[in-house]
Amino acid sequence: MLKLLPLIPLFPLVSSVLLMVTTGKMPKRLVAILGAGSVGLSALTTLLVGLAFMESGQPHHQVLWTWMQVGTFSPDIAFYLDGLTLVMMSVITGVGFLIHLFSTEFMEEDVSYSRYFAYLNMFVFAMLILVMADNLLLLYLGWEGVGVCSYLLVGFWYQNPDNGLAARKAFVVTRVGDTAMALGLFLLFTELGTLDIQPMAAAANSQWQVGDTLPVLACLLLLGGAVGKSAQLPLHTWLPDAMAGPTPVSALIHAATMVTAGVYLIARTHELFLLAPPAMLAVALVGLITSLMAAFTALVQHDIKRILAYSTISQIGYMFLALGVGAWTAGIFHLMTHAFFKALLFLGAGAVIHCLHHEHNIFKMGGLRTRLPVAFWSFLIGSAALAALPFTSGFFSKDMILLQAYELPGAGPWLWAGGLLGALLTAIYSFRLVFVVFFGEAKTEPDRQPGLRMAVPLTLLCVLAIIGGWFALPLADVFPVAGEHHPSHLIEGISIAIPLIGLVLAYLIFLSGQLKIDGLVNSSLGRTLKKFWFSGWAMDLLYDRLLVRPYKGLAYMLRGEWVDVIYNSIVKVCQMLFVGLSHTQTGRLRWYATSMVFGVIVVIALLLGVI
Amino acid sequence: MDGVSIPLDHVLLLSALLFICGLLGLMMRRNVIFILISLEVMLNSSAVAFVAAGARWGQADGQVIFMLILAVAAAEVAVGLGLVIQIQRRFKSLDMDDADRLRG
Amino acid sequence: MLELILFYMAATIALVSTILALTRVNATHALIYLILSLLAVAVIFYLIGAPFAAVLEVVIYAGAIMVLFVFVIMMLNLGEKGDRREKKLLKPQVWVTPVILALILLVELVLVLSQSAPAETQGLISSKQVGMTLYGPYVLAVEIASMLLMAGLVGAYHLGRRYLEEGGGS
Numbered sequence: 078m079l080k081l082l083p084l085i086p087l088f089p090l091v092s093s094v095l096l097m098v099t100t101g102k103m104p105k106r107l108v109a110i111l112g113a114g115s116v117g118l119s120a121l122t123t124l125l126v127g128l129a130f131m132e133s134g135q136p137h138h139q140v141l142w143t144w145m146q147v148g149t150f151s152p153d154i155a156f157y158l159d160g161l162t163l164v165m166m167s168v169i170t171g172v173g174f175l176i177h178l179f180s181t182e183f184m185e186e187d188v189s190y191s192r193y194f195a196y197l198n199m200f201v202f203a204m205l206i207l208v209m210a211d212n213l214l215l216l217y218l219g220w221e222g223v224g225v226c227s228y229l230l231v232g233f234w235y236q237n238p239d240n241g242l243a244a245r246k247a248f249v250v251t252r253v254g255d256t257a258m259a260l261g262l263f264l265l266f267t268e269l270g271t272l273d274i275q276p277m278a279a280a281a282n283s284q285w286q287v288g289d290t291l292p293v294l295a296c297l298l299l300l301g302g303a304v305g306k307s308a309q310l311p312l313h314t315w316l317p318d319a320m321a322g323p324t325p326v327s328a329l330i331h332a333a334t335m336v337t338a339g340v341y342l343i344a345r346t347h348e349l350f351l352l353a354p355p356a357m358l359a360v361a362l363v364g365l366i367t368s369l370m371a372a373f374t375a376l377v378q379h380d381i382k383r384i385l386a387y388s389t390i391s392q393i394g395y396m397f398l399a400l401g402v403g404a405w406t407a408g409i410f411h412l413m414t415h416a417f418f419k420a421l422l423f424l425g426a427g428a429v430i431h432c433l434h435h436e437h438n439i440f441k442m443g444g445l446r447t448r449l450p451v452a453f454w455s456f457l458i459g460s461a462a463l464a465a466l467p468f469t470s471g472f473f474s475k476d477m478i479l480l481q482a483y484e485l486p487g488a489g490p491w492l493w494a495g496g497l498l499g500a501l502l503t504a505i506y507s508f509r510l511v512f513v514v515f516f517g518e519a520k521t522e523p524d525r526q527p528g529l530r531m532a533v534p535l536t537l538l539c540v541l542a543i544i545g546g547w548f549a550l551p552l553a554d555v556f557p558v559a560g561e562h563h564p565s566h567l568i569e570g571i572s573i574a575i576p577l578i579g580l581v582l583a584y585l586i587f588l589s590g591q592l593k594i595d596g597l598v599n600s601s602l603g604r605t606l607k608k609f610w611f612s613g614w615a616m617d618l619l620y621d622r623l624l625v626r627p628y629k630g631l632a633y634m635l636r637g638e639w640v641d642v643i644y645n646s647i648v649k650v651c652q653m654l655f656v657g658l659s660h661t662q663t664g665r666l667r668w669y670a671t672s673m674v675f676g677v678i679v680v681i682a683l684l685l686g687v688i
Numbered sequence: 689m690d691g692v693s694i695p696l697d698h699v700l701l702l703s704a705l706l707f708i709c710g711l712l713g714l715m716m717r718r719n720v721i722f723i724l725i726s727l728e729v730m731l732n733s734s735a736v737a738f739v740a741a742g743a744r745w746g747q748a749d750g751q752v753i754f755m756l757i758l759a760v761a762a763a764e765v766a767v768g769l770g771l772v773i774q775i776q777r778r779f780k781s782l783d784m785d786d787a788d789r790l791r792g
Numbered sequence: 793m794l795e796l797i798l799f800y801m802a803a804t805i806a807l808v809s810t811i812l813a814l815t816r817v818n819a820t821h822a823l824i825y826l827i828l829s830l831l832a833v834a835v836i837f838y839l840i841g842a843p844f845a846a847v848l849e850v851v852i853y854a855g856a857i858m859v860l861f862v863f864v865i866m867m868l869n870l871g872e873k874g875d876r877r878e879k880k881l882l883k884p885q886v887w888v889t890p891v892i893l894a895l896i897l898l899v900e901l902v903l904v905l906s907q908s909a910p911a912e913t914q915g916l917i918s919s920k921q922v923g924m925t926l927y928g929p930y931v932l933a934v935e936i937a938s939m940l941l942m943a944g945l946v947g948a949y950h951l952g953r954r955y956l957e958e959g960g961g962s
Contacts, residue, residue: 663791665788666723667714667715667716667785671890674715674890677897678897681904685900685904693914694795694796694839694912695911696913697908698800701905702803702806704905705807706807706810706829707901709811710810710814711890712894715894719819721822721861725813725823728826728857735833735845739842740840740913742842743841743917744912744913748917748921748922749925751922751925752922752926756937758852761853763941763947766860766945766948767951769864770947770948770951772868774951782868
């Protein structure tokens, strides 16, 4: 059964290629069957392979062929299956299938139906390659593949130039991180002589001591790549803009799978990170600061998708925090539960947007609780899991992260406190969303109800968002065993209480109105702060002033540069030759015949030796 | 056929003269039909040269090549005359100087 | 001796009628002269010992191929108009360059001919010999010629169609 592994990425690839070569001439029904069905087949195969893997319990290594051979460098096209890969694959194919199913209805009226599924299947393929890769080079291929698909899907409605700009921004900003990652790969290869993950980890352990400079450098470069892909500070600015894409795309790429690739990368190379405690600390700090910043920003946004985008950034910050404190299992656990509940929230938002004439502003919604019950229950369950209310999936994973952060010697309690503040904010903004959209008076009437193909994935994701916390992940063999927990009851109690406090606060402020915050908001400090938060801590402005404008200015200055003169003169000479030669083309048959005769005379004269 | 035989040089000279005549026609005439006729003359002159060479060596190869030249001439005339008809329809004249759309 | 006299007569006829053919204004007249030239060449073929080639020259060249020309000229219905612009043939700028080039070429050809040792044509080559050679070592050339003729047929059929007139096939 394990031999079926290569089939899993093959299904979406074949479907994508088929959809591409038929260039939209396939009937929509067939496109839907092919697009969603291929991912469904992948999910089934993953299930089979997963069962076989559980039975054997051994990591499975499968080499398909040698990719290229350059000197001693010969990366294989090879897959590696262990617990971590299996978790990621299940999330990608499982949640991916539900989102594909949702999309078949969501995108029904779009003219580019088959293009959409071609891109989406290609994305699933690239993402599977990313997580299944046995060496970092193949991983990088998947890494860039998902980047391209993200670009294509963010700019899916390319007729609007703003969407194209958003897509370009997503591509360029992640490219900054990818460059760092490529440098990291170069460094690892020159130092360790291989990019195959398992031998590389062994080589690193034998060559390097804990705290050496090289592993720190390599890990920081890898972190750069992870930060770009996972939208963490300082490269997070692309994710909110990436919401320009269709909502299921946001659910699949920008919530459940691609943005968590950074988390996966760090977890996959955790043996390197264990050699570099400063890099670990950097991961934890990046995660914590990002999660707080994004949570503050999410508090004041109007756009339903932007709220969710900032929430995603914040939650991935939690995962980074977990990785940074060495809570590998907790980080991956949160990755999985987050994939469930954030996909649920995004699809719920998609259903709301779909049924509400593409309305994005939450203050123009309201009272949808009775009108869109499916979306309401999805949102309620998703928000509960997001806010980590007890017994939802998010509760278990977030609790695990916070407790393990607390136990980190030194900075632990501080990280814990920061995480708690983030949890409080998360509860407030997520229930602000629920209360504003689904309670209160109705402002926009929905013009339709979500159909079966939307409701079924939502329901399934609801179930997953609730019970996801009880899944036992097969990660024991992958990560070093964490120390025994001895959390005091006080710490645990506080962790449970904080989201509830947040919920109550949100209720008081946004629903019952008993807690008046207008005075606070309208004070000059409050207004400035709100504006500051609303703009995402003015990061876009900062980058614009710091990087974009100086670059544009420099380009403007260098327009008349002398290097161009050389190239322009080459062009001029070519043009002159062209004009001269084109005079010989008179279009007259006799002229051509005469020229030929002239040539014949010269040739015969040469043969005779006259000339 | 016995007795005095014909000098090869003279036959080849005739071939050369015919060829030059065809060439002059090709370079000077504007009418498509005459251009085709010139081509025929040139092909024919080369056929003369081949047959003469074959006769010089007493080999049949010269005549075989002559038959191939016949095939080439037939194909060329068929296509060329088709083009003549098209040119007449498009430009309403047979003057090749009217068909100068390839002018640079 | 008779053969030599016949040869020079035929050669003169061939040359003169060719020149006449290429200087006519009326295409039909030109064709008649061309046919005359081809017949003269056929006589030459016979004289240098290639009777089979002579027969083919008459039957296919002067017969079939020229008939094609006649058909097309009839189809185009050129009449007596001729082309007034052909009168410009007499202007020096039209004929000076071609004539100079042609003369140079002729001189070169004569030079080439004069370099070779004088030789004479040898006796008769029967049609049987030709047939043996054609379907012996040259059978591949026959195949190629058949393909060429097929291509010519298809090309002529395509070019002759009327829809090209509307720009449909260009």
